[in-house]
Structures are given as structure tokens and as C-alpha cells.
Amino acid sequence: MxxxxxxxxxxxxxxxxxxxxxxxxxxxxxxxxxxxxxxxxxxxxxxxxxxxxxxxxxxxxxxxxxxxxxxxxWPNMEALLVDVVARLEAPPPRLTGGSVHDDLVGMVDYMRKRGLAKRSRWVLKSALGQMNDWPELRAIYQERVVKPRRELVRTIVRRGVDEGVLRADLDQELVCEVLIGPILLRTILWDDAPLDDPGLAHKMIDAVLNGVGAHPPRGESH
Known part of the structure; x- marks a missing residue:
């Protein structure tokens, strides 16, 4: 054989x-x-x-x-829908490692573009709108999508305080809200407010930093 x-x-x-x-x-x-x-x-x-x-x-x-x-x-329909909605949106920006100012501008500009996408894409607007009437789905979305974005803002603010760019005597959560509040106002509450200005994020951050910056604006006397 x-x-x-x-x-x-x-x-x-x-x-x-x-x-x-x-x-x-x-x-x-x-x-x-x-x-x-x-x-x-x-x-x-x-x-x-x-x-x-x-x-x-x-x-x-x-x-x-x-x-x-x-x-x-996916273990259930809610988890699948969260992934679908997250997929419809652009991924959050990556921190550049450059200046705190530039990272804040990048975050606000991301939210500006997200607002434009919501206005132009019916599916995204419909999904986010219906989600408010579905507590279970909204809770999962908040945990998996919204909270990471908020933590990204917190990371930038903490870095700004550590580097002396932002005032250390202010509550950091309040600083986050002051920095992000203006763009949220335009994209969520005033959904007819203009968002097509590419320089809008720069204008917003520059305006806010004059109030929460660690150093007074130029020309201000003590």
C-alpha cells in the first residue's frame, strides 16, 4: 500500500x-x-x-x-435603531492635539454641520424627532451617542483649564454649556436660524472666549 x-x-x-x-x-x-x-x-x-x-x-x-x-x-430593535441613527450622522471630530481654541471650533463646527444635515436629510430629522416620543430608545441614544459627545467637550474644557486658556474659577459644566449652548440654540430651538456660514464656529468661540478666557481681551485695563 x-x-x-x-x-x-x-x-x-x-x-x-x-x-x-x-x-x-x-x-x-x-x-x-x-x-x-x-x-x-x-x-x-x-x-x-x-x-x-x-x-x-x-x-x-x-x-x-x-x-x-x-x-x-443587535440584541433588540432599539439597539439596531440607535446604530442606524448614529450612522446617519457624521462621526464626532477627533481632537487635533493643537490649540484648545481650534478643538473648540472643530467641535462647534461639527455641530453646525450636523444641524445642516438634520435640516437636509428627512430621515435623520424624522428619526431624531420620533425618538423623543420613545423613552427607551432615547435613553439608549443618550447613553451611546450624546454622552460621548458631551465628554468630548468636557475633555477640551479640562485641557483648557489645565493650560490656563480657560478660567479655573468657573464651574466646568457651566463652561461647557456656555461654549456649546449657542450652536445648540440654532440647531435645536431655532431651527430656521442660519447655519451655512463656514466661519460661524470661529465667531461663536471667539465671542464666548472673551467672557470665559483666562486673560482679559486686549485693550482692557485693570
Missing amino acids: QTDTPAARRAPEAGPAKEPCAPRRGRPRSEAAEQAIFAAVEQLMEDGVGLAELSIERVAAAAGVGKATIYRR
Whole structure:
């Protein structure tokens, strides 16, 4: 018998050696399924389906996937919807590591662009609006999306205080609200206020820093 040769005995070892490549083969399919699920939710919303009317079964049918495919990625509909809404928005800016002023301008400009996107994208505006009537979904969104943004502002403010750019005698939470409040006013409360000025963030931060800056404005005498 020639089957019991050294080469034959080594043959079974070839299979396990290829195992590390398996995840790469499955990844495109996984990404394609996720994109199909996201697209299905967005399309359903475009067609006028409310958040409360969405279900795993309905999304799975629209995406052409099985329910198990969705449940492997999200434990429930609320978690999926949070990811969909977060995906509709631009990711928060990365801190440049440059000046505190520039990081604050970047944060405010991000929120300006987000406000423009909300006005121009019906799906995003509809989702955020309906979320206010769905306490459970709103709570998850606040925890996973809003809180990280607030912490980003806090990080910039703490750095500003440490570097002597911002006054250390003020409550830091109040400073965060004073810095971000003007852009929130325009994007949330006054949704018809102009946001198309690319220099708006600079103007807002420059104006506010004259009040909370560690040093008085030029020309001010003591």
C-alpha cells in the first residue's frame, strides 16, 4: 500500500494551517449583510414607516436576511435603531492635539454641520424627532451617542483649564454649556436660524472666549 507514506501522513496537517484565513473569507458577507440591514431600515423610514412600527421581522424581510442574522449583531430593535441613527450622522471630530481654541471650533463646527444635515436629510430629522416620543430608545441614544459627545467637550474644557486658556474659577459644566449652548440654540430651538456660514464656529468661540478666557481681551485695563 502506498497511502502510508510520509507525504500522506503529513496531508491532514494542511487543513488546520489554513484556518486563520477563514475570518477574512466571511467578513465581506458580514459587512454586506449589515449594509443591507441599515439600508432596509432607512428605506422603510423613507417610505413613512415610523420607528414604533419597525420590527426585526419587518427589517429582515426588507433586507433579504434571516432574523438570526440581525440578532447576531443587535440584541433588540432599539439597539439596531440607535446604530442606524448614529450612522446617519457624521462621526464626532477627533481632537487635533493643537490649540484648545481650534478643538473648540472643530467641535462647534461639527455641530453646525450636523444641524445642516438634520435640516437636509428627512430621515435623520424624522428619526431624531420620533425618538423623543420613545423613552427607551432615547435613553439608549443618550447613553451611546450624546454622552460621548458631551465628554468630548468636557475633555477640551479640562485641557483648557489645565493650560490656563480657560478660567479655573468657573464651574466646568457651566463652561461647557456656555461654549456649546449657542450652536445648540440654532440647531435645536431655532431651527430656521442660519447655519451655512463656514466661519460661524470661529465667531461663536471667539465671542464666548472673551467672557470665559483666562486673560482679559486686549485693550482692557485693570
